[in-house]
Amino acid sequence: MIVNLLNSPSYTNSNLKGKNLADNAIAFKGYGNKVLCDYIYKKAYQLHRVNILKCDVKGVENYFRNLGVDANFEGNNIVAYGCHKAAEIFRKLNFILPPKIGMLDFSKEYHPDAKNAWAVCTLFHERHGISNIFPPRSVIFNKFMHNPVIQINGKPCSLNWENYAYILQNDAKTGWMSTGHFFSVPLHEFAHNLHTHHLYSKFGSPEPAFPYRFNPFTNEILKTLKKPIGVYSDQVKKDISEYGTDTRFETFAEDLTENIIQSIDPFSLTLTKHPFSVHDDNPVVERIVGEIWEGVIQP
DSSP states (O other): OOGGGGGOGGGOOTTTTTOOOOOOOOOOOSTTSOHHHHHHHHHHHHHHHHHHHHOOHHHHHHHHHHTTOEEOOTTOHHHHHHHHHHHHHHHHTTOOOOSEEEEEOIIIIIOGGGTTOSEEEOSSSOOSSOTTSSOTTOEEEEOOTTOOEEEETTEEEEOSGGGHHHHHHHHHHTTSSSOOOTTHHHHHHHHHHHHHHHHHHHHOBSSOBTTBOBOTTHHHHHHHHTSOOGGGHHHHHHHTOSGGGTOHHHHHHHHHHHHHHTTBOTTTOOBSSOGGGOOOSOHHHHHHHHHHHHTOOOO
16 A cells, blocks of 8 residues: 555555554455465355355445435345445545445436446435435445346356355456455445545535535546546556556545455454555556545546
8 A cells, every 4th residue: 555645644544554463364355366365255254154154234224324324224234244344444544434334226316327337426416316315435235136237258157146156256266356355346436435425524515415515626636536537557457457447536446445354363353464555566656646535646
């Protein structure tokens, strides 16, 4: 991760800073990198699959509500389990949580262009049929009510939460995503929430939204961050992921997600080292991610 982020108040962790955490995390992006990592991931996922089936979804919703987060998983134990684990990591790092977590049928209730997305994080009160139901920085997961089918290795595969882990592993193998870990999607969307909070705290919100000051000119910064990474695409694709080249927002979220995955114990999904001790191989990419975080990258 980026060294200069360590001095950013909203990106530091007072609980972990200065402590000698056991550096025994298995560093892997998911399937396909190392035989040992693949084996450990398979064994860990078998354990988590059992825990997912046992997941008390209502209990997780109450957990979030006690933290001031309005959460409704509509009985989806896979999403609930992943969000709970992601929230525990974010709390350990003193990162802000999204104000609301919910489920929608993206093909009808959100936006047709995002109908096959796993999840989204709202930048502001986006006018995609959800009106003001979801406040800024909300994380919304797809219910996939339209039963989409994708192709993996030339074979049809239903795009749904039951096939979630398998599809993510394939995405990591192809380099599309920075990690194929089964709870990387909640981490990725929580990262967007964190980044948006930092930008709105620094520049103001483009629409009136408590607790941020109103600054319509922030929308120009958001427009820049929604652009592809441009001349740095090849370097970001190699060092982070192909999806990380899609927009500058995705560059940041993909990078932070990968760094967190590389900093956790695969069985407990708890931090064994600070994610900021994980550095990008390319100093140019490291600088770019830092600029994206601060919203100062050139158009």
